[in-house]
Amino acid sequence: MQKVKTRLSIGDRTLKLLVLVTAILVLTLMIFIAWQMIVASKPSFAKFGWSFVTGKTWDSVNGNFGALPFIYGTLVTSLLALILAVPTGLGLAIFLNEMAPSSIKTTVSFLAELLAAIPSVVYGLWGIFVLAPWLQNTAEPWLSRMFGFLPLFQGPPLGVGMLAGGLILAVMILPIITAISRDVMGAVPNTQREAALALGTTRWEMIKTAVIPYAKSGIIGGIMLGLGRALGETMAITMVIGNRAQISASLFAPANSLASVIASEFTEATSLHLSALVEVGLILFSISLIVNILARLLVWSVARNVTGGHAA
Amino acid sequence: MIDSADRAITMDLPSNYVVRRYKNWLISGLLILATLIAITPLFMVLGYVVANGIGSISMSFFTELPKPMGEVGGGVANAIVGTLTLIFISSIIGIPIGILSAIYLSEYDRHSLLANAVRFTTDVLMGIPSIIVGIVVYASLVLAIGHFSAIAGGVALAIIMVPTVIRATEEMLNLVPYSLREAAYALGFPKWRMVLQIVLPAAAKGVITGVMLGVARVAGETAPLLFTAFGNNYWSKSINEPIAALPMQIYLYATSPSKESHSQAWAAALILIILVITLNLIARLALRDKNT
Numbered sequence: 001m002q003k004v005k006t007r008l009s010i011g012d013r014t015l016k017l018l019v020l021v022t023a024i025l026v027l028t029l030m031i032f033i034a035w036q037m038i039v040a041s042k043p044s045f046a047k048f049g050w051s052f053v054t055g056k057t058w059d060s061v062n063g064n065f066g067a068l069p070f071i072y073g074t075l076v077t078s079l080l081a082l083i084l085a086v087p088t089g090l091g092l093a094i095f096l097n098e099m100a101p102s103s104i105k106t107t108v109s110f111l112a113e114l115l116a117a118i119p120s121v122v123y124g125l126w127g128i129f130v131l132a133p134w135l136q137n138t139a140e141p142w143l144s145r146m147f148g149f150l151p152l153f154q155g156p157p158l159g160v161g162m163l164a165g166g167l168i169l170a171v172m173i174l175p176i177i178t179a180i181s182r183d184v185m186g187a188v189p190n191t192q193r194e195a196a197l198a199l200g201t202t203r204w205e206m207i208k209t210a211v212i213p214y215a216k217s218g219i220i221g222g223i224m225l226g227l228g229r230a231l232g233e234t235m236a237i238t239m240v241i242g243n244r245a246q247i248s249a250s251l252f253a254p255a256n257s258l259a260s261v262i263a264s265e266f267t268e269a270t271s272l273h274l275s276a277l278v279e280v281g282l283i284l285f286s287i288s289l290i291v292n293i294l295a296r297l298l299v300w301s302v303a304r305n306v307t308g309g310h311a312a
Numbered sequence: 313m314i315d316s317a318d319r320a321i322t323m324d325l326p327s328n329y330v331v332r333r334y335k336n337w338l339i340s341g342l343l344i345l346a347t348l349i350a351i352t353p354l355f356m357v358l359g360y361v362v363a364n365g366i367g368s369i370s371m372s373f374f375t376e377l378p379k380p381m382g383e384v385g386g387g388v389a390n391a392i393v394g395t396l397t398l399i400f401i402s403s404i405i406g407i408p409i410g411i412l413s414a415i416y417l418s419e420y421d422r423h424s425l426l427a428n429a430v431r432f433t434t435d436v437l438m439g440i441p442s443i444i445v446g447i448v449v450y451a452s453l454v455l456a457i458g459h460f461s462a463i464a465g466g467v468a469l470a471i472i473m474v475p476t477v478i479r480a481t482e483e484m485l486n487l488v489p490y491s492l493r494e495a496a497y498a499l500g501f502p503k504w505r506m507v508l509q510i511v512l513p514a515a516a517k518g519v520i521t522g523v524m525l526g527v528a529r530v531a532g533e534t535a536p537l538l539f540t541a542f543g544n545n546y547w548s549k550s551i552n553e554p555i556a557a558l559p560m561q562i563y564l565y566a567t568s569p570s571k572e573s574h575s576q577a578w579a580a581a582l583i584l585i586i587l588v589i590t591l592n593l594i595a596r597l598a599l600r601d602k603n604t
Contacts, residue, residue: 015504019416023430026413026474030433033440033448040451091346099343108347110596115354117592119532121559122581125566126357129364129574171353178350202336225439232441234535235559239566259443259535266447266539281447285440292439296432 034285041279043272052279058245058261060269065276067283069245073162073255074284077237078230080166080251081173086223088170089177096178097185098207109182116175124239127168132159132240135167140252151249160242163251168236173226180222180299184215221298228291232284234259258284358585365582368575378545378561378576381568388580390547394462394556395531395587398541401466401551402473402530407523409470410477411512417478418485419507431482438475445471446536454540462548462555465541469530476529480522484515517598524595532588534559558584 044052048065055066092112096105136159143153188211196210197203212219242254243264256264262277262284269277372387379386413430421427449468454460488511496506512519534557537543542554543564558580565577 009502011504012502015415015507016420019412019420022409022412023416023421023426025409026437026478027426027430027433029471029474030437032452033444036448036451037444040447088346088350091343092350095343095347099340108351111351111354114589114592115351117528117532117588118354118357119534119559119584119588121532121534121562121566122361122585123357125562125577125581126360128566130356130360171357174350202332204336204339205332228439232439232443234441234443235563239563259441262443262447263535263538266450267542278447278451281444285444288439288441288444289436292436295439296435 037278037282037285041275041282044275044279047272048276052276053283056247060265060273063272065273067258067276067280069247070256070258070261070280071283072247073165073241074231074257074259074287076162076251076255077165077169077241077257078227080162081169081230082223082227084166084170085174085177085226089174089226090181090219092174093178093181093185094207094211096182098203098211112175112178115171116179120172120233120235121239123168123172124236127164127236127240128160131167132164135159135161135164139163144252152251155248155250155252157252158242158254160240161250161252161254162241162248164240164242165237165255165257166251168240169230169233172233172236173230176229177222177226180225181215181219184218184222184299185211187218188214217298217301221295224291224295224298228288228295231291232259232288234263238263258287361578361581361585364575364578366579368579369582373579377547381570381573384572386576388556388558388561388576388583390544391556391558391561391580392583394541394544394548395558395584397462397548397551397555398465398469398537398557399527399531401462402469403523403527405467406470406473406526406530407477410474410523410526411481411519413474413478414481414485415507415512417482419503419511434475434478437471438479441535442472442533443535443538446539449536450539457552460540460542460554462541462551462553465537465555465557466551468536468540469533472533472536473526473530476526477522480525481515481519484518484522485511487518488514521595521599524591524598528588528591528595531591532559532584534563558587 140157196206238260244254376387
């Protein structure tokens, strides 16, 4: 009896210890990532200090590094992606949740999930050979003819550049925005909708007054998750952004993002250049950490408020 | 015909009501337009990959090594094997860690501070750019070993895989009814056997779905491999050497100036998409089976 009891409790203790250790391992992984990057970027931080964030030159030959062009490139492409993907993604989510019959809903949801499953490098390939030539020959000349008075649409149409980057990012973040807003809107109780309709609203007024306000913080969370994805997206953007460290008002101009400069220069970099690239990574890490934490808190708050709702 | 009360209503409402209805139709139209715009890129990307890729796929594409840039022919056999190797290495590291952490969250400590911290970290990890993981594995593992290797690539992919597996598995374990656990206890099962022999098998299909989604996610990853697995034009003799992978090969081919490389890139992209979509479909079919 005694023997059996000991054997069993060893099994219990082993599994408990094992799962506890792995859970703590996951927790420390985050700290490990941050610590590794801080250590590896030390030489660069020691040399440039905070001026690294505001420096406009990126000169690997003379060892002078500033990350501002990459911060600019990342922000411009991500904002452009949000401007394009938010209305479309939300429109799709509202259509799926409030309008579509269930057969269409299943099919289109599935297609949107497939869109999310396509690897980044395949989007990049498509971007180089299909999107960029189309931009160069058709879209960019048209834009500069129609809106050329804006600094945004001036300069030679090159195809590759921030516009191409923003467009590719928009396609890539659309599924995440749609999936999360669809989930939080699905969690809005039907009584809300019925009450609005009973007051004589049209369908759009019902959506506007009863559904969207209820799901608002979750939708914003979904948009921020999409933003987080856009900020850190690497391969597709590296392939279409043109890879040049410059700050230009024109969307047609080639640029570089935080992620794309790391992808394109890291393997050839040594000593200070390498350390500077890791510091670029640290900036990217910090920005996406903040965006993701805010996004998660927003999505969590909705999931917690709505009983029985889907956690995203 | 129409009595005065009705007329009063219809006369009162029209201008306002008609505008509201037109607005409703207009917005419905815009929503449908948004849906069409959202779905178009999928068909365009898939269409171009199939149309451009199918011509370059032949038997030799699966059996030969890549030819030097610019030469016609050759295959991506080493990259296909490399991708499978990397998936295998990352799976044997990432899947156990993911499932064990999920067991912790679901069976041992659902509501404690530590559990919520792990859950939150997992969610945030999911959003960390994959290239950051590449840098960290380079700075820790590649520098420690002294060279690029399949092991380093596998570790990087495992780190990316873990959060997906944890979240999906935890969700599935939470769906297992308490009565099953109580029945196991009533029969005198110790907790560890209850977890491993009752709860885990009951959630098996859902767990497989989560694992497959995790695998599908890393199968197409390129960024974290660039400075860990690095790529290789030849066969890797061991997992301690740099290794090729399909996504990296697509990147190399696509950014090279030669036309021949470009058609190889499309063909490799077609194979990669088929691989990733198959993994996704298997994952979803497994789950659908469970629900019926």
